[in-house]
Amino acid sequence: MAAPARSILKASRSPVLRSAFSSVRYSSTASKPVTLKERLAELIPAEIENVKKIRAEHGKKSFGPVIVDQLYGGMRGLPALIWDGSVLDADEGIRFRGKTIPEIQDLLPKAPGGSEPLPEGLFWLLVTGEIPTQEQVAELSKDWAARSAIPEFVEEILDRCPPTLHPMSQFSLAVTALNHNSAFAKAYQDGVSKKEYWGPTFEDSMDLIAKLPNIAGRIYRNVFGQGKLPAIDASKDYSYNLASLLGFGDNAAFVELLRLYITIHSDHEGGNVSAHAGKLVGSALSDPFLSYAAALNGLAGPLHGLANQEVLIWLRKMQSKIGEDATDEAVKEYVWSTLKNGQVVPGYGHAVLRKTDPRYTAQREFALKHLPDDKLFKLVGQIYTIVPDILLEAGKAKNPWPNVDAHSGVLLAHYGLTQMQFYTVLFGVSRAFGVAAQLIWDRALGAPLERPKSYSSALIEKMFHGKP
Numbered sequence: 001m002a003a004p005a006r007s008i009l010k011a012s013r014s015p016v017l018r019s020a021f022s023s024v025r026y027s028s029t030a031s032k033p034v035t036l037k038e039r040l041a042e043l044i045p046a047e048i049e050n051v052k053k054i055r056a057e058h059g060k061k062s063f064g065p066v067i068v069d070q071l072y073g074g075m076r077g078l079p080a081l082i083w084d085g086s087v088l089d090a091d092e093g094i095r096f097r098g099k100t101i102p103e104i105q106d107l108l109p110k111a112p113g114g115s116e117p118l119p120e121g122l123f124w125l126l127v128t129g130e131i132p133t134q135e136q137v138a139e140l141s142k143d144w145a146a147r148s149a150i151p152e153f154v155e156e157i158l159d160r161c162p163p164t165l166h167p168m169s170q171f172s173l174a175v176t177a178l179n180h181n182s183a184f185a186k187a188y189q190d191g192v193s194k195k196e197y198w199g200p201t202f203e204d205s206m207d208l209i210a211k212l213p214n215i216a217g218r219i220y221r222n223v224f225g226q227g228k229l230p231a232i233d234a235s236k237d238y239s240y241n242l243a244s245l246l247g248f249g250d251n252a253a254f255v256e257l258l259r260l261y262i263t264i265h266s267d268h269e270g271g272n273v274s275a276h277a278g279k280l281v282g283s284a285l286s287d288p289f290l291s292y293a294a295a296l297n298g299l300a301g302p303l304h305g306l307a308n309q310e311v312l313i314w315l316r317k318m319q320s321k322i323g324e325d326a327t328d329e330a331v332k333e334y335v336w337s338t339l340k341n342g343q344v345v346p347g348y349g350h351a352v353l354r355k356t357d358p359r360y361t362a363q364r365e366f367a368l369k370h371l372p373d374d375k376l377f378k379l380v381g382q383i384y385t386i387v388p389d390i391l392l393e394a395g396k397a398k399n400p401w402p403n404v405d406a407h408s409g410v411l412l413a414h415y416g417l418t419q420m421q422f423y424t425v426l427f428g429v430s431r432a433f434g435v436a437a438q439l440i441w442d443r444a445l446g447a448p449l450e451r452p453k454s455y456s457s458a459l460i461e462k463m464f465h466g467k468p
């Protein structure tokens with residue numbers, strides 16, 4: 001993050017943002033840790049006041065002009081959204097509540113014997129701005145395990161899907177169907193006051209996250225014929241259970257990989273397609289299941305989350321064309337042929353980032369530790385030395401460096417999760433953490449219906465006709 005943005009965060013009056021930099025709050029009662037919902041209930045009133053104050057002091061201040069190119073250019077750089085869980089700096093990459101990936105790897109609680117952060121802790125951090133205790137994280141694992149069962153009719157929906165239906169479409173169907181039991185939808189019908197929206201949103205968000213492993217596991221086993229689903233183990237953490245549902249519970253390194261994977265894919269500020277889709281749909285007071293299904297439909301696009309599937313397909317095609325131990329020259333030729341065919345190099349470039357994605361680096365470090373001799377990992381490393389120069393020479397991409405998707409599939413494939421059509425489902429499990437955290441805050445802070453202004457080209461021509 002750029003230095004001014006960092007100091008703004010540090011100087012923030014927001015109790016939530018400020019707490020990311022201050023010491024951890026522990027329970028006053030020794031026997032029972034403060035739950036996430038209790039902590040939220042403590043934080044919300046002060047944050048409501050804080051937002052009021054910001055709007056009173058700065059509400060009429062400008063971020064600068066909006067130019068016509070931004071309307072035609074996918075709104076790049078247009079300041080348009082509030083998103084509290086994370087902020088992205090073009091050069092440094094993502095910070096979760098002010099913390100870099102190496103910092104959260106260091107600070108968040110780990111599983112016994114593990115060295116990667118537990119995603120439960122990341123969710124706590126996204127929601128509260130605070131690093132939870134080991135006990136609080138263990139309570140969250142238990143809570144999610146207790147909420148993890150999916151209704152029988154959702155199981156039936158998944159079982160009836162043809163295996164040829166893409167796993168992301170199945171995922172979105174199942175998440176949409178969870179709205180059947182939405183606490184928010186019910187509370188709204190029952191006439192809940194606006195001030196209470198956050199409570200049922202919190203319950204739905206917790207249910208959503210908790211149920212995703214069972215949905216993902218069922219899709220994986222149905223589509224790829226991997227046999228019966230085991231039961232969730234209430235004594236284990238979220239990532240262990242997800243790994244177990246996929247059939248990899250006895251592989252400790254894979255479980256660690258999932259802990260890292262879910263943590264780093266969780267949030268990438270608010271303007272990316274999936275996060276924004278979730279927030280936008282949530283602004284109509286659609287419940288968290290409907291909102292997150294919208295996010296998943298965006299994540300399923302090849303320029304966004306599906307790129308992790310595309311990377312593996314591209315790498316495998318490359319290997320079959322030029323062999324496993326190809327020379328740099330052969331790789332260069334293959335990359336150029338991709339560009340000359342009018343295709344993008346998947347896993348490279350980014351709408352905001354302008355340097356190597358720190359999530360790529362975190363995954364590379366995991367690979368160096370656990371699978372340094374994997375052939376596909378070596379190819380990924382070789383490509384890193386080749387693609388940026390080619391993209392620069394081609395002269396179009398603003399960012400020639402790799403993003404998170406350039407590395408994730410290689411790690412999953414190493415442990416035997418080779419079905420790349422499934423990869424974006426795992427991304428979707430993780431991204432729910434960030435979208436859900438913001439949905440809770442949006443409802444707590446009374447975020448309004450989103451409705452930006454659009455213009456026709458004819459009107460733009462008329463507005464600026466004859467003006468320099």
Ligand SMILES: CC(=O)SCCNC(=O)CCNC(=O)[C@H](O)C(C)(C)COP(=O)(O)OP(=O)(O)OC[C@H]1O[C@@H](n2cnc3c(N)ncnc32)[C@H](O)[C@@H]1OP(=O)(O)O
Nearest residue numbers: 303304307344345346347348349350351396397398399403
């Ligand atoms: C989780 C995530 O969502 S991370 C991103 C995952 N997506 C990918 O990896 C797909 C490959 N990358 C891309 O397509 C792009 O870099 C995106 C979609 C991520 C960002 O798009 P933009 O913000 O429009 O990028 P940018 O401004 O650099 O694009 C300018 C031009 O360079 C091209 N370009 C950008 N990245 C690449 C690439 N990796 N390979 C080839 N061309 C590229 C764009 O297609 C565009 O071409 P055009 O002028 O003919 O339309």
Ligand SMILES: O=C([O-])CC(=O)C(=O)O
Nearest residue numbers: 268271272273351352404
């Ligand atoms: O930030 C973006 O535009 C894309 C995204 O979600 C990510 O990189 O994780």
